[in-house]
Amino acid sequence: MARVFKANDRLAVEVPDFVAAALNVKDGSECVWDMEKDHACLRVLKQLDATEAAVLKKIGGVKFAERDKERVRHVLNEGEQRVLGSLMKKGAVSFYEEGKYKGHGVYSISRDYYDYVTREGEPAGNIVRSALATDKHIIAHSQPEAEDVISQLEEEVRSGRVVVVRGFDKNYYITTSDAVENLGSKLIAQLESGDHSLEKLAFLCGVEESLAKTVLEVLKESGDILEKKRGLYSLA
Numbered sequence: 001m002a003r004v005f006k007a008n009d010r011l012a013v014e015v016p017d018f019v020a021a022a023l024n025v026k027d028g029s030e031c032v033w034d035m036e037k038d039h040a041c042l043r044v045l046k047q048l049d050a051t052e053a054a055v056l057k058k059i060g061g062v063k064f065a066e067r068d069k070e071r072v073r074h075v076l077n078e079g080e081q082r083v084l085g086s087l088m089k090k091g092a093v094s095f096y097e098e099g100k101y102k103g104h105g106v107y108s109i110s111r112d113y114y115d116y117v118t119r120e121g122e123p124a125g126n127i128v129r130s131a132l133a134t135d136k137h138i139i140a141h142s143q144p145e146a147e148d149v150i151s152q153l154e155e156e157v158r159s160g161r162v163v164v165v166r167g168f169d170k171n172y173y174i175t176t177s178d179a180v181e182n183l184g185s186k187l188i189a190q191l192e193s194g195d196h197s198l199e200k201l202a203f204l205c206g207v208e209e210s211l212a213k214t215v216l217e218v219l220k221e222s223g224d225i226l227e228k229k230r231g232l233y234s235l236a
Helices: 017-023 050-060 069-075 078-090 125-135 143-152 154-159 177-191 198-205 209-221
Strands: 004-007 010-013 031-035 040-044 093-096 106-109 137-140 162-166 172-176 225-229 232-235
Touching: 050 069, 050 078, 050 106, 078 093, 106 143, 125 137, 125 143, 125 172, 137 143, 137 209, 143 154, 143 162, 143 172, 154 162, 162 177, 162 209, 172 177, 172 209, 177 198, 177 209, 177 225, 177 232, 198 209, 198 232, 209 225
Parallel strands: none
Antiparallel strands: 004 010, 031 040, 093 106, 137 172, 162 172, 225 232
């Protein structure tokens, strides 16, 4: 059992030896708390020096789809480009060349190191949250792109406020639980009168096709609707 005590006018938690050994925690280790609904868990940050952390933050400031070699070369100076090589050796950054990025590729930040992107100033997640609040959905076209978004919305995904599903088209559909509840009920109501195409459902509900598609993917995952053939939907 861990003990909570006062240290320098703040509450501190005593870490048991077996936990410290398992997490490789020592004096000066940097940790973050991940909050759940009724509990918190301690996570130890992967170790980077100040220069590496600064370079990682610069890369994280570039939109995932724009993180190709030319763009990142423009953002980083010559010394920082050498640091990027070090980050890739550590596994903090990788170069993704699959799917829509085949042939040119983009740099992807490992989820284990993403705290360095958000730890100072405005969190990168604010940009994603703003897009989600405006458009009610995000469509990620690859696993690294999805992981990039999810890592910035980790708390919302864990709490169920944000829903993520992977479609048969290998895209990742990300939306809010509110959008699923509100638009989902409208889509189901329209399908009660018969099968409809994506285009018609979007028109009848007064939303963009991409948002309708995202919520339909969530409803498919939950078993509420069926996609009888590509772009044609019915109630399950």
